Amino acid sequence: ISTKTTLAGIHFDNCLMNAAGVYCYDASELNQIQNSMAGTFVTKTGTVTPRTGNQVPRYRATHLGSINSMGLPNKGLQYYMDYISQQQKAVPHKTYFQSIAGFNLAEDEYLLAQIQASDFTGVVELNLSCPNVPGKPQIGYDFETVEKILTRVFEVYRGPLGIKLPPYFDIVHFDQMATILNQFPLAFVNSVNSIGNGLIIDSLSERVTIKPKHGFGGIGGDYLKPTALANVHAFYQRLKPSIQIIGTGGIKSGQDAFEHILCGASMVQVGTALHAEGPQIFARLTAELKTIMYQKGYTTLTDFRGKLNYLD
Numbered sequence: 001i002s003t004k005t006t007l008a009g010i011h012f013d014n015c016l017m018n019a020a021g022v023y024c025y026d027a028s029e030l031n032q033i034q035n036s037m038a039g040t041f042v043t044k045t046g047t048v049t050p051r052t053g054n055q056v057p058r059y060r061a062t063h064l065g066s067i068n069s070m071g072l073p074n075k076g077l078q079y080y081m082d083y084i085s086q087q088q089k090a091v092p093h094k095t096y097f098q099s100i101a102g103f104n105l106a107e108d109e110y111l112l113a114q115i116q117a118s119d120f121t122g123v124v125e126l127n128l129s130c131p132n133v134p135g136k137p138q139i140g141y142d143f144e145t146v147e148k149i150l151t152r153v154f155e156v157y158r159g160p161l162g163i164k165l166p167p168y169f170d171i172v173h174f175d176q177m178a179t180i181l182n183q184f185p186l187a188f189v190n191s192v193n194s195i196g197n198g199l200i201i202d203s204l205s206e207r208v209t210i211k212p213k214h215g216f217g218g219i220g221g222d223y224l225k226p227t228a229l230a231n232v233h234a235f236y237q238r239l240k241p242s243i244q245i246i247g248t249g250g251i252k253s254g255q256d257a258f259e260h261i262l263c264g265a266s267m268v269q270v271g272t273a274l275h276a277e278g279p280q281i282f283a284r285l286t287a288e289l290k291t292i293m294y295q296k297g298y299t300t301l302t303d304f305r306g307k308l309n310y311l312d
């Protein structure tokens with residue numbers, strides 16, 4: 001029984017990996033993912049220059065998930081490119097993901113030009129869905145801008161590239177976004193980022209639980225799973241077969257990973273539960289996923305990927 005997968009024509013020994021933002025801020029955290037059962041890692045979203053992010057506390061967990069308003073703290077694209085360059089030499093049989101975000105089209109072009117000019121052999125995840133930078137809306141909700149960005153991206157960048165999207169909540173939005181995305185040679189769509197601008201409060205103190213933006217932040221974990229599965233399956237139904245799906249949102253058990261793959265995911269990412277449990281979670285999730293596959297008589301992900309049944 002194998003949980004290996006293929007994305008953008010690249011082989012991965014395990015379909016499970018971290019979600020951008022969790023255990024990927026610096027070499028120390030990325031090394032822990034490298035030394036775990038995860039199939040690969042994605043870096044924290046890298047920007048043109050390093051950022052310290054929002055004021056703390058900026059991440060809180062509850063029994064049902066998490067809220068964050070990190071504000072894109074990261075060490076800058078060059079740091080992550082240098083780390084990946086080292087890993088490409090040290091562990092050459094694996095392929096790595098670089099997450100990036102520009103604050104405008106010129107910055108996206110600049111970031112992609114840096115990657116294009118480097119020795120990077122991995123996959124780019126363009127983050128179109130950060131909900132936590134004050135004054136900067138989630139790009140994924142501005143359909144015209146998404147089309148404009150992707151038009152330029154594929155003029156300047158030739159390597160495998162996918163996008164991280166925010167969750168959508170309307171069938172017409174799934175239709176409209178899929179129509180735009182199908183015009184481009186995307187390697188993948190990663191659904192979903194956190195549900196933007198939720199509010200988790202503490203009754204006892206009658207206060208919000210994180211400091212930035214008066215407590216508003218991106219919601220992850222159990223709260224997110226049904227929305228994530230809907231987005232994974234909606235895009236699996238609508239996108240051309242060459243655009244694969246990465247499923248992210250509410251994965252804390254092998255069953256959650258199984259459900260994402262059943263909805264069409266080729267790779268699955270773990271955020272909130274990885275934050276809570278640490279990189280040993282990948283051994284547990286892999287074992288649990290394999291147990292489910294064994295019980296169902298499946299030996300590979302292709303036996304059930306996307307094969308969700310309907311009631312009619």
Ligand code: RRO
Pocket residue numbers: 021045068069070071072073127129130131132133193194218219
């Ligand atoms: O850093 C963040 O505040 C953040 C980002 Br860039 C993102 O894409 N999603 C999220 O929940 N937090």
